[in-house]
Amino acid sequence: MSAIAIGHAEEQDHGHAHEIDLATYQENTRRNRLGMWLFFASEAFLFLALLATRFYLWRGPHGEIVRPDLGQTAGLVVTVILLLSSYFMNRAEVSIANNKRTDFLISLLITAVLGTAFLVGVVVWEWGMFPSLVEGHIKPTDGVFGAVVFGMTGMHALHVLSGVVLILNVWWLGRKGHFSSERHWGVEACAIYWHYVDLVWIFFYPALYLIGETIGAGH
Amino acid sequence: MSEHSTTKRRSGIYREGVLVAIGLTILTAVEFYIALNLSSFAIMMILALLKAILVVNYFMHIRSLWSEDEH
Amino acid sequence: MSLFSLGIARGLVGQTLGMLVGMLLTVVTRVLLGWEAWAAEPAWTVGAVCSIIGFLLGVGALDDWLQWTKGIDTPLHHGPPADKPAWTRYFSVDYNHKVIGVQYTVWGILLLMVGGTVAMIFRTELAQAGLQFLGLGLYNSFIGMHGMIMIFAILLGVGGMANYLVPLLIGAEDMAFPRLNALGFWFNVPGSLLLLLSLFIGGWDAGWTAYPPLSARGPIGYQLFFLGVFAIGLSSIVGSLNLLVTLLCMRPQGMSLFRMPIFCWAVFATSLIQLTATQLIGVSFLMVSVQRAIGMGFFDPRGILGEISPLVGGGDPVLFQHLFWFYSHPAVYIFVLPGLGIISELLPVFSRKPLFGYKWIALSSMAIAIVGFLVWGHHMFVSGYNDILRVPFMYSTLLVAIPTGVKFFSWLGTMWGGKIHFDTPMLFVLGAISVFLIGGLSGPILATVPTDFPLHDSYFVVGHFHATMFGGFVFPFFAALYFWFPKVTGRMYNETLGKIHFFIMTPAFWVQTLGQMGVGVMGMRRRIADYDPSLGNYQIESWHLAVTIAGFAIAFGVLLMLWNFFQNAEVGVAAGDNPWRSRSPEWQIPSPVPEHSFAAPLRVVGEPYDYGLADSGYVSTATPGDD
Ligand code: HEM
Numbered sequence A: 001m002s003a004i005a006i007g008h009a010e011e012q013d014h015g016h017a018h019e020i021d022l023a024t025y026q027e028n029t030r031r032n033r034l035g036m037w038l039f040f041a042s043e044a045f046l047f048l049a050l051l052a053t054r055f056y057l058w059r060g061p062h063g064e065i066v067r068p069d070l071g072q073t074a075g076l077v078v079t080v081i082l083l084l085s086s087y088f089m090n091r092a093e094v095s096i097a098n099n100k101r102t103d104f105l106i107s108l109l110i111t112a113v114l115g116t117a118f119l120v121g122v123v124v125w126e127w128g129m130f131p132s133l134v135e136g137h138i139k140p141t142d143g144v145f146g147a148v149v150f151g152m153t154g155m156h157a158l159h160v161l162s163g164v165v166l167i168l169n170v171w172w173l174g175r176k177g178h179f180s181s182e183r184h185w186g187v188e189a190c191a192i193y194w195h196y197v198d199l200v201w202i203f204f205y206p207a208l209y210l211i212g213e214t215i216g217a218g219h
Numbered sequence B: 001m002s003e004h005s006t007t008k009r010r011s012g013i014y015r016e017g018v019l020v021a022i023g024l025t026i027l028t029a030v031e032f033y034i035a036l037n038l039s040s041f042a043i044m045m046i047l048a049l050l051k052a053i054l055v056v057n058y059f060m061h062i063r064s065l066w067s068e069d070e071h
Numbered sequence C: 001m002s003l004f005s006l007g008i009a010r011g012l013v014g015q016t017l018g019m020l021v022g023m024l025l026t027v028v029t030r031v032l033l034g035w036e037a038w039a040a041e042p043a044w045t046v047g048a049v050c051s052i053i054g055f056l057l058g059v060g061a062l063d064d065w066l067q068w069t070k071g072i073d074t075p076l077h078h079g080p081p082a083d084k085p086a087w088t089r090y091f092s093v094d095y096n097h098k099v100i101g102v103q104y105t106v107w108g109i110l111l112l113m114v115g116g117t118v119a120m121i122f123r124t125e126l127a128q129a130g131l132q133f134l135g136l137g138l139y140n141s142f143i144g145m146h147g148m149i150m151i152f153a154i155l156l157g158v159g160g161m162a163n164y165l166v167p168l169l170i171g172a173e174d175m176a177f178p179r180l181n182a183l184g185f186w187f188n189v190p191g192s193l194l195l196l197l198s199l200f201i202g203g204w205d206a207g208w209t210a211y212p213p214l215s216a217r218g219p220i221g222y223q224l225f226f227l228g229v230f231a232i233g234l235s236s237i238v239g240s241l242n243l244l245v246t247l248l249c250m251r252p253q254g255m256s257l258f259r260m261p262i263f264c265w266a267v268f269a270t271s272l273i274q275l276t277a278t279q280l281i282g283v284s285f286l287m288v289s290v291q292r293a294i295g296m297g298f299f300d301p302r303g304i305l306g307e308i309s310p311l312v313g314g315g316d317p318v319l320f321q322h323l324f325w326f327y328s329h330p331a332v333y334i335f336v337l338p339g340l341g342i343i344s345e346l347l348p349v350f351s352r353k354p355l356f357g358y359k360w361i362a363l364s365s366m367a368i369a370i371v372g373f374l375v376w377g378h379h380m381f382v383s384g385y386n387d388i389l390r391v392p393f394m395y396s397t398l399l400v401a402i403p404t405g406v407k408f409f410s411w412l413g414t415m416w417g418g419k420i421h422f423d424t425p426m427l428f429v430l431g432a433i434s435v436f437l438i439g440g441l442s443g444p445i446l447a448t449v450p451t452d453f454p455l456h457d458s459y460f461v462v463g464h465f466h467a468t469m470f471g472g473f474v475f476p477f478f479a480a481l482y483f484w485f486p487k488v489t490g491r492m493y494n495e496t497l498g499k500i501h502f503f504i505m506t507p508a509f510w511v512q513t514l515g516q517m518g519v520g521v522m523g524m525r526r527r528i529a530d531y532d533p534s535l536g537n538y539q540i541e542s543w544h545l546a547v548t549i550a551g552f553a554i555a556f557g558v559l560l561m562l563w564n565f566f567q568n569a570e571v572g573v574a575a576g577d578n579p580w581r582s583r584s585p586e587w588q589i590p591s592p593v594p595e596h597s598f599a600a601p602l603r604v605v606g607e608p609y610d611y612g613l614a615d616s617g618y619v620s621t622a623t624p625g626d627d
């Protein structure tokens, strides 16, 4: 799906291509923007299905909502990292809209670094992919707790990963002098995609870490 | 985009981003604090919705879908 | 010209290479991890994922995007390829919506033939009680295969009609995103090939609905089946996105939403469903897939959560049914809404009368689409879900009858007192209405809880949905093929053969669907290769035989139609620009439609369906000279 996001994001946007006049560019951007939001609407159903799964399956013996005992520090830290990255992504977009190229490029890079930090946090800390670094953690095969934790964080991480790739691509193009204050649909697409990924986490974080009584050891 | 609106944007808009980020941080802290003390599905979802509204409105400027001069 | 100048040939090579690379990757990873090198399921699964990417790279559907990531500009190429014969564009990536529409349609018809062949095989088996030549496993693979191939075929047919017609109907030069449009089509090819391939590595025996726990345990074929569905699903999503943007942003001046040709409304409603609901079948199959692959126990029913330990069990197969039907019920409206739109589109042309209740038809499509999201539980009356859910789902389902009824009345109102011309397309429209009526009337019987209990999973359901899908898709699709054939090719089909096709297929289909319902009431279960000949007072065997014969007659009719088209596409009688005297924009321009469709922007000067009103037009396609 990420391939589509990337592809779609740049549909008819060539950054430096000044052959088409500004009015056409803006008309195309309006279409692209609508397409992008429709794509978000589509993806919303994917993430809603995962949320529904979580609240359907994580039920205690009397039907009450439960959750596994995941490490609270890890959850909070990665959440804050993602939130910060969203701020810098917004800063990047505002910068290019005001033709502040250095600011634009630096903010993008910070966003990508924070995004990567989020991924590392999830993979190393939450998934325990490297048991030598973090003590053995919940596994995908651990009943529905394992299945849903890995299903939700996995699907989200996939989107974060594609977002980071997209940001780096935009950063690289920006360094080569693409994008201007008037023509930067590529940046906007990348930005709203990144915020969308953040938006998903806004709902996933409480669903995974905060709502319901804990039962049993996640660790 | 007229010259006028560009200047207006330049002075104000970084501040908006900072304010939104601060708002999101506060809401996250509140969320975390509440979860430690009482666990309520409804409160959690309301807080998440508030955060979502901030992101969709300011960061993703959803209004640009229907209004012209919005970024 | 070498074979590899055809995109599809390169795509197939890419798919094969992708498959091999994926398998190799799996083997290498496993060796590195110190596991046994070869494991069939992971190897085929990873291979299949890579094979889809391989195909897309090979065919060239991703070329422009790859250029853009490097910041290289790629202007949109128009017209047939410069250095190759013009027909090759149909076998390669092409950005013209008319080419893509034909590609969708032809690929859809091919799948229709494959799916039909499979059906003929197991219908032959069923003509007699006892097992003749199909094993139980193969029989089950075949019915699932028939179902899923036909669903693919329908989605492709819908895509074909929508892609070809929508830009023409709204006077746009092309779709909003031509590259995405091409990508959307090319997903289908590797997807359907994977589906077919799955038959050769064990098949999958749970029917098209693939319920776990059975699907979580069956042969490897399931993984390829799932991946095939993902590919088609991606095609649905990007295709519907494209259509929505096209419809919202590219209408000409003066064409308000309520002045669009009615088919556009049908496509709009369909696209809303496709855009959103498709994710749900994807996610439900993905969950089964990962349960098989790495043991994530979403649907593993062993144990109650927290009873033994919080880390064991807790899965629930009923959840799968919820997720699955949240797509698959709305999906039935994806199949039929465009077809119903075709009926509404053609009736005024052949009745020479305005469409009765335009606004109501337009809004009923939207109503069906929206209410369609609230009724999925009618497939689960006997699943063991919470009893209190049954009644609301029963009533919400019966509610759908209202907007559907609106359409029926509007069709009758349109024909009432009209000067009806019984050309082949019109015949198929009438056939569609009669068949859809049978299907529609059998629906509420299933939607009522007490009557569904004995009928669920019986052949009555099979009869029900064949009637709805033939009435809502197959008959209107054929009507559309006959109707727009002169526009696409510039030639007329043979009217006599068309009529013969109709008069063979329609009665045969009545026999088939009523026969299926009949054996269902006698006690014939779905998805069982054999039956007790004493059912229905020893009548059941002759009923089954009748259904089989009817099936073969339908197949013969379809072949007749294809032969008719094949014969006349190049050498038939020239059809002229507007043989049906239609008011619709696409008939005001030459046949076949020129590369850029409209020489000048369309101007809307009247209502779309004011047939019989003197001196009124819908659109004016002023040539540049006039202005
Ligand atoms: C619009 C055209 C329709 C189509 C294309 C359609 C299609 C289908 C299909 C494909 C199935 C079988 C799914 C399976 O494999 O198990 C089905 C079952 C069912 N349909 Fe329809 N249907 C349509 C209209 C209706 C209507 C109008 C109603 C009720 C008012 C209805 C009620 C049902 C019910 C209750 C079942 C479940 C039967 C069972 O499995 O026990 N359908 N339909």
Ligand SMILES: [Cu+2]
Pocket: C328, C329, C332, C375, C376, C378, C379
């Ligand atoms: Cu249904």
